[in-house]
Amino acid sequence: MAPDEEFRVTFPTLFVALDWVEAHCVIPDGFRKGEPFDLLDWQFWCLANAYRLKPDVVWNPKDPVLAPAFYYRRSQIVLPQKAGKGPYSAxxxxxxxxxxxxxxxxxxxxxxxxxxxxxxxxxxxYVYEPGEAMGMPWPTPLIQVTAFSEEQAGNVYDAFVSMVKNGPLQDLIPSTPGEEFTRLPGGGRVDKVTSNAQSRLGQRVTYVPQDETGIWTTTNKMTKVATTQRRGLAGMGGRAEETTNAWDPSEQSVAQMTAESRAKDVFRFHPQAPATLSYTNKAERRRIHRYVYRYSLRENGGHIDLDSIEAEAAELLEKSPAEAERFFGNRIVSGSGSWVERAKWEKRKAPTPREIRRGSLVVLGFDGSDVDDWTAIRAETADGYQFTPTYGPDNLPTIWNPADHGGQVPRLEVDAAVDELFAKYEVVRMYCDPPYWESEVDAWAERHGEKRVIRWHTRRPVQMFEAAERLRTDIVKADSGFTHDGCELTAQHVANARCSARPQGRYVLVKATDPQKIDACVTSVITHEAAGDVTAAKGWRSARSNYVYLPSTTRRR
Incomplete structure (x- = not known):
């Protein structure tokens, strides 16, 4: 659920918890150490959502802890460096x-x-109003402050200890907080856990703050830590919260898996500046920083100075542009350069939503796979508007991820979608990459005509290079008429595409890593090549408009 500009809370939550935090927590370090901890807007918003309640939940005093009261099972907060994640977690x-x-x-x-x-x-x-949600403490809380390294876990744990020692909570702690754990009243405790403390996993935890999950991977065994802790939380009715910088999508981190999960009971907070802004452009980078740090700026009651952020980002940009963009720009980018910068692709998004009329002249591009890569169909009009068509009664996009279909592309659905597109539009030409789909392409050519369904092999390095260059040129040149529909899946695949050098100054498109698919990007290249070839052959017969403009409130996929 995205916040509005005023962070208005229009849902039931434990307001008593938010007030309790400001009354008991203090600033953990710096010149204002020990002063009251006033929640920044983003901190208020994330806490309000963390303790958001289902409006129809019935409290069971005989089983209060396990009552499924909360709207969200866990949370994820993705913010740039020094935005205040550590004190919030504490x-x-x-x-x-x-x-x-x-x-x-x-x-x-x-x-x-x-x-x-x-x-x-x-x-x-705290005096409750009629109908307000009431709160109570855990009887024996067990909290595991978890990170990959001692230093990272200490960033949060030490801030917690400082809040306790320098504020009113010190009277509640039965003994002096230790370096590794803190005893709580009633037999509870707060433990500091890292990748080396595997023996503590599986405990009956009630709350787990998981810090910097953007670097938690299968390789460093932190994926197992995350899943094991969540099982322990499930048994106690407890919950977890991830805090992290933006991650490298080539690493398949816990943070990435959480962000991409379809689970509806996970609260996600990840402010991102418009993708059309380029991080390598100093003026636009300033706008990106102002957007992602806006809740923590000094002018808004926070502690962030944009000049300091710019200085750090500019220095890191010289050695590691991707890290700078992730750490300070809060963007999900890989460690190597893209075929086309995503900001340039985003700038080609049509400013006004368009719906293509039935019977319109279009070309289609098709790139198919079977069990690993994705399968996609893209379309383009005579005036250079490229889009992902939809098919079937639910108007689904013509991009298929095998993982969504039991591990294999649904060939009958793809076949039905092709027939539907030929029935819906006047398809002038369809370029198809045939590997794995030779039989289907033969059948489409037989049904719809050999002159319209053309086998176009992407494995030809010269032709594929020229086609990729044609599309890239039309994306970046100022006076190009090329636009697109803003399909998010295609945008991600474009961002994933890399150039692998070939003789005579050519290249082929490759994935940055195997999980980062590029099939919708390749399909866009094929589709644009088909459109260009039809234009060169004077194959469009269009004195009529082949689209209508729709107001944004009626936009449909």
Whole structure:
């Protein structure tokens, strides 16, 4: 759920928890160490969503912890360097360990949360309004502050310890916090856990802050840590929260898997500047920084100075452009250069949504796979508008991921989609890359005509290089008429495409890594080549408009 500009909370949540945090937590370090910890807008928003409640949940006093009260099972926060993730995580640890982090029913009005009932003499009293959600602490919380390295785990754990030692919570801690764990009232504790502490996994944890999951991978065994902790949380009705910088999509990190998951009960917060802005352009980079840091800027009550961020980013940009863009621009980019910078592709997105009329003249491009890579069909009009068509009763996009279909591309669906597109549009030409699909391409040529369905092999290095260069030129040149529909899957595949050098100054398109698919990009190249060839052959017969403009409120996929 995206915030509006005022971060208005229009859903039920534990407001008592948000007020408790500001009354008990303090700034952990710096010149303002020990001063009250006032939530920044983004911190307020993320906490409000973390404790968002299902409006129809019924509290069971006999089984209060396991009641499925919360709307989100876990959270993910993706923000740039120094935006305030560490102090935020520390504050939530304080809340989960000592504050009203559990749902305790709906108030009739007049009920109170009084800290004195829980051994805290700070004087905090919260009066509930009628119908408001009430909160209570965990009886025996077990919290694991988890990161890949000791230093990373310490960034969060040490901030938590500082909040406890320098604020009103120090009276609640039965002993001095240690370097590895802190004892909590009632037998609870907060542990610091890294990749080396595998023996602690599988415990009956109640809350797990997982820091920098963008570098948690199968190789460093942190994927197993994440899944094991989540199983432990499930048994206790507990929850997890990831905090991370943007990740390298070539590494298949835990953060990436969370972001790409289709689970509806995961709250995600990942502000990103418009993709049309180029990070290598200093003026546009400034706009990117202002956007992703806007909740933490000094002018908005935060601590971030944009000049300092620019200085660090510019220095890192000289040695590692991708890292600079991830760490400070909050963007998901790979470690090597793209065939086409995604910002340039995004700038070719048509400014006004378009719907192509039935019977319009189009060309089609097809690139097929079987069990690993994706299969895609793209279309293009005579005036250079490229789009992903839809098919079937649900108007699904003509891009198929084998993982969504039991591990294999649904060939009958693809076949039906091709027939539907030929029925819907007047297809002047269709270029098809035939490997794995020879029989289907033969059948399409027989049904729709050998002059319209053409076998176009992408494995020919000279022809493929020229076709890729044609599309790249029309993407980057100022006076090009090429536009596209903004298909997000295609944009990602374009960003994934890399150039692999070949003799005589040519290249072929390759994936940065195997998980980073480029099939929709290759299909776009094929489609644009078909359109260019038809134009050269004067094959379009169009004195009529072949599209209509629709207002944005009626846009359809």
């Amino acid at each position: 504050a939530r640890i304080c809340l989960e360990g000592l504050g009203p982090a559990l749902f305790a029913g709906w108030a009739r009005g007049g009920e109170v949360y009084d800290c004195r009932e829980y051994g805290c003499g700070c004087g905090f009293v």
